[in-house]
Structures are given as C-alpha cells and as structure tokens.
Amino acid sequence: MRDHGGSNQTRVVLGTTATGVTDVGDTLRTVAGRIADWKLPPVGKPSVYKQELTGGRPRERRVVISDFVNYRDPVRTETCREAVELAETLLPATPGVTRAVVVVTDTTQLAL
Template identity: 65%
Template sequence: MTDVGGTLRAIAGRIADWVLPALGKPATYKQELVGGRPRERRVVTRDFARYTARPEACRQAIDWAETMLPAAPA
C-alpha cells in the first residue's frame, strides 16, 4: 500500500472491534469524531494526501480532533 489511509484500513480490518471510517468531506470528519458505538474502537483520520488542502484546513482538522468528543463514553 502506498498511503497511510489504506495501510490503516488493512490493519484495522484484521483486529476485532476496530473500525476506520471512510471520510471525504469535512462535515463527515466532524460527524465521525463524535460518532461510534459502545465498545467500538475507531481510528478517525483526515487524509490530506488525497486532497488539496489549505494550511488552515489542516489546522482546523487538528483542532476538531482535540475538542470534538463523543457525546457518551463508548
């Protein structure tokens, strides 16, 4: 595999209860940061290698990851 997202999906797919949601738009990324089901272990990434992103979009993705948490503990 040549990209981080593909490698993470391959690894997460082999481990029980691990999910790596498919993401596209920023709104989907935000939704997945606060989503999930009980006992589900998730890796939520924003793959900027696939998309042209402005530097402020990269910083915003990090800010969201640090501040947006699921409403209920999983």
Template identity: 85%
Template sequence: MGKPSVYKQELTGGRSRERRVVISDFVNYRVPVRPETCREALDLAETLLPVTPGVTRAVVLVTDPAQLALWRSLLTGTEPTSAAPVVLRRPDHRSLRGWAQRINMFHTEDRLDRLYELMGGWPLLVGRAYHLHEELGNPDEVLRRLADLHADRAEARAFAEATGVYADPLLVSGYRALNDEFKDDLFDLEGAVTAIALKIDDEDEAGWTVNCLDALQVFDREDTQLRLEPVLRECVALNG
C-alpha cells in the first residue's frame, strides 16, 4: 500500500473468513519516508481493525536503517505493542549452494567456497555476482571482480554503507569497539555489550547497539558464539 488513504482502507477491509496480508514497503518509496510516518503506520495497524467479522488480517511494514527510531522500540521491547520485528537473514553456505544450483552457476565446490568467502552471503553481493555472471558468462572472472571489492576503498565504503553500519554514529562506534576488542575471535552477546559499554560509557545504549548490529547481520554465528562477518570487517577496516 502506498497512499495513506488506501492503506487505511485496506486495514479495515476484507470479507468474512478472508485471510489478508497488507504490505507497506517504506524502503522503495519514491521519496524518503519520515520516521513519524512509519510509526503512524504501525499505530494504525494496531488500531484500525477489519469492520467485517471473521476477517483475519496481518500487516507487514518493510523498513531499512532509515527507520532506526522504530527499530529501537521493537528490538528493545521498550514499548507495549503487538508488532514483532522479523529480521531477514543472510544466506549461509548451504543456502548459497542451493541458489547456485537453481540458477545453474558456480558449479564446482571450490568455486562455491570461494564465492561464499568473497560475498559472506550479503544479498547485495549475491545480486552483483548474479549480474556479473549474466554479463561475463565466466565464473572465474566473476570471482576475480568480486575480489576487487576487498581492495578498492570506494567500493568497500559503498558496500559497508549499504549494510547500514554507518547509519548512526553509535553503530559505527560500537562496531569499531567490537573490532578493536575481538578482531576475528569469537565472543558472546554479553561480551559484546561490555566491550561497547566500555567504549561509550553507557550500558543501555550498548545493549541497543548490539541488538541493532545483530539485526543488520554483522555477526556470523557458531552455536552460542559470535564473530564479526569477515567481508564487512575487511571493508570497514579498509576505510579506517
């Protein structure tokens, strides 16, 4: 739903025994969306209910780091709301293999291993790999082009910014605190909060920062332990 009037109409619409999903995508609006607009959409979803009995209705709001004010309340649970954040996860090595099989590209195990090493499962880079393969038709040349990202400062900065790590100064400070403390070593959530709290001298803000960085997918998980995802870590380090 785009226009607020249409959105409100769809929130209350529906026929008896109908199951409906109303989607409002704030990421792909033609103009930047103000935080209060997204917050209002959430409030309306909770207050404007279907007028016809028997209608089952869900609402999906698609947001990005431009809506960090809304993320804060949802990720930290500081406000009473029925809304629940759903974080889109980066593909892992196994799902990347399934993707490569579906599109009939990067067939060999060594290429798949190298592909994951260079992309880390980041959707932006997965899309780049696909389009490069369509353009070049040579998987080894695609891998070479992807490797250039790790050496080109401007490309690395653009990628890091696209992940959302630079969306707020607190996120950048928190990320760098984790990198300074742990580098490529494993750590847990408590250790992450402590490392950032020591940097910014605020434990509550450190907890929020870790939650937000986790939502941005900057961590790889190994059981209950975390590690900074290598591709992003290398790109951030390239820009100091």
C-alpha cells in the first residue's frame, strides 16, 4: 500500500447474516461517528465512492464504507473487486489525510 502523507488502509469484511455482517456498516457509522474529527462521508453511487476515495483535508481522518451486503440487488463479483482496486489506487489528493476504506460483503462474494 502506498502512503501519501497520511495513512490509507483498505479492509474487506466478509461474513454472513448469522455473523452480523449486515450490521457492520451501521455499527462503523455509529462508533466512528462519535469520535471527534472522524468523517464518514455518505457513499451511494460509484462516482461518489471515487470522489470520497480521493477527498479529504490535511489532518482529517476519514472512513469510506462500501456496504455491498445491504444493497437491494445482488452485487457482481467484478463490482466488489473494482471497489477494492479503486481503494488501493485512488488515494487522497491532499497530503496528510488519513483514510480507511471498508468494503462490506457477504459469502456470495467468496470469489473476491
């Protein structure tokens, strides 16, 4: 992973309904949302996801969540792979931004 002045990490959370994977996104938003100076930008469309991957201000700490497990329609494996690849390659444009990307998906994405 490359570092451009901040810390940029990508995590994939893979689970089942029985293990509570459908609660991961909301739980992250609740917990991190209480911490001063943490930003959790809303991500809906792929274009917004890409913008949020490269966004941020110096000393800003961000968590970008791609919550595939809670989409209405099944997600293609290629879509999840692309989300991970983009998180690894589209880094914040501004030095000093700390950014974590969390891709949440279920066992339908085992090929990921």
